[in-house]
Amino acid sequence: MRFEVSRVLDTIEQRLTTDVTLAQAVVDLADVARFQDLDGGKGISLMRIGMVLDAFAQYLMDGHAMLYPVVGRELLSDAGFTSKERMVLGRWIDDGRIEATPMTGDRVVEIADFTGMPIIACRDYRQFAERFGWVTTEPERLLRLSPRPGKAVLTPWIDGVPMPAESTRARATFAAPGRSEPPEDGPHRVFAARSRQAQTRVSTRAIEPAAKPSGLGASLLARLWSCPEMDCPSFSDFRRIGQPVPRMLKGVAACPRHGEPLKDAGVRPAEYPVAVVIDDVVRLRFPVTGSRPVTVGRSLDDPEDISLDLWLHEAASNWISKRHARLDIVDGALRITDHGANGMLVWRRKEAGGAAESSRLYPGRSATLGPHDSVELYTGVELVPGNRRVVGGGPVVASDVRSVLVDAPTVALRARDR
Numbered sequence: 001m002r003f004e005v006s007r008v009l010d011t012i013e014q015r016l017t018t019d020v021t022l023a024q025a026v027v028d029l030a031d032v033a034r035f036q037d038l039d040g041g042k043g044i045s046l047m048r049i050g051m052v053l054d055a056f057a058q059y060l061m062d063g064h065a066m067l068y069p070v071v072g073r074e075l076l077s078d079a080g081f082t083s084k085e086r087m088v089l090g091r092w093i094d095d096g097r098i099e100a101t102p103m104t105g106d107r108v109v110e111i112a113d114f115t116g117m118p119i120i121a122c123r124d125y126r127q128f129a130e131r132f133g134w135v136t137t138e139p140e141r142l143l144r145l146s147p148r149p150g151k152a153v154l155t156p157w158i159d160g161v162p163m164p165a166e167s168t169r170a171r172a173t174f175a176a177p178g179r180s181e182p183p184e185d186g187p188h189r190v191f192a193a194r195s196r197q198a199q200t201r202v203s204t205r206a207i208e209p210a211a212k213p214s215g216l217g218a219s220l221l222a223r224l225w226s227c228p229e230m231d232c233p234s235f236s237d238f239r240r241i242g243q244p245v246p247r248m249l250k251g252v253a254a255c256p257r258h259g260e261p262l263k264d265a266g267v268r269p270a271e272y273p274v275a276v277v278i279d280d281v282v283r284l285r286f287p288v289t290g291s292r293p294v295t296v297g298r299s300l301d302d303p304e305d306i307s308l309d310l311w312l313h314e315a316a317s318n319w320i321s322k323r324h325a326r327l328d329i330v331d332g333a334l335r336i337t338d339h340g341a342n343g344m345l346v347w348r349r350k351e352a353g354g355a356a357e358s359s360r361l362y363p364g365r366s367a368t369l370g371p372h373d374s375v376e377l378y379t380g381v382e383l384v385p386g387n388r389r390v391v392g393g394g395p396v397v398a399s400d401v402r403s404v405l406v407d408a409p410t411v412a413l414r415a416r417d418r
């Protein structure tokens with residue numbers, strides 16, 4: 001493998017977060033960094049997190065799958081890291097992209113319990129079954145990381161043994177009814193912009209997360225928390241992204257980094273993750289919070305807004321306005337407002353994977369989005385709320401989910417070439 005280490009680490013960084021609104025699985029990063037059999041390389045390496053991200057992206061068919069990494073503080077002093085790796089690790093910890101805790105213990109399982117996220121597991125977690133019974137009764141919430149030639153794969157634990165990768169792949173494909181016709185070629189489909197059919201190519205099947213948050217987790221997630229340490233990367237005003245979930249220490253909500261009891265800072269406002277799905281593959285995921293609306297369009301200057309131009313072929317680019325849609329939160333619900341010239345389609349579903357009915361959203365109008373709805377800006381260009389597994393009706397092409405390790409330096413070029 002040839003790649004530029006710094007650029008790969010920068011790409012990996014974009015997929016790590018301790019914001020529970022965006023994260024999709026929790027992982028012990030120290031276990032991954034020390035998993036020498038993954039690549040047969042040196043004793044410890046941060047690049048292995050890239051292999052995990054690739055495996056997770058392939059597992060979910062989600063090109064922007066995001067991880068909540070936890071590390072024990074001892075990892076920082078491991079002499080096997082290069083100075084570059086140690087510097088990057090320190091930055092990720094300071095930025096709140098990974099959670100550093102004095103003792104990992106059962107923290108990974110606790111986060112999974114409080115949020116409903118699956119665990120990416122390099123070890124057996126059954127020792128924590130006394131506090132978290134589901135590690136034995138719902139083993140499918142654990143995804144076992146194993147090496148394969150040149151890559152890593154994830155397989156759910158069933159009855160204590162991981163399922164073979166092939167049957168997992170088949171299951172993911174067959175679990176996607178709803179579209180009978182094979183997908184047309186993405187970038188070469190021809191649309192006369194003004195005579196576009198109000199029919200979507202994609203019937204997005206959304207599968208809910210592994211589990212619901214536990215009762216205790218739900219009550220913790222309903223509040224905002226404040227750490228007495230002024231510059232705490234997890235629970236202070238200094239933090240720029242959404243909060244993680246507290247750690248329970250002696251029955252008290254505590255900061256996982258500092259061990260101090262956290263102060264209840266009021267009701268947590270509603271936040272929604274939204275995925276940009278292009279030709280059935282998630283390309284980007286961003287949060288919509290109460291603090292400011294997010295504008296989505298062909299090309300926007302503000303880095304906090306979402307520009308789609310990287311992924312649009314010519315016809316889609318002609319159709320989608322520079323400022324096309326605005327997402328905000330009204331009365332705790334996610335709302336979309338059309339700001340473009342051509343309107344959009346809102347697909348309504350009563351349940352995950354259920355039949356979808358479309359309604360047209362005309363320019364200037366707004367719609368509130370339910371938990372299973374999606375929005376089609378143009379055929380094959382969708383906004384999908386929720387950290388759900390998104391599977392298009394046709395066979396999703398694995399190569400559409402790009403590797404952070406191999407493709408990182410050229411991803412922009414390739415996307416523009418399409």
Ligand SMILES: [Zn+2]
Binds near residue numbers: 227232233255256259
């Ligand atoms: Zn703290």
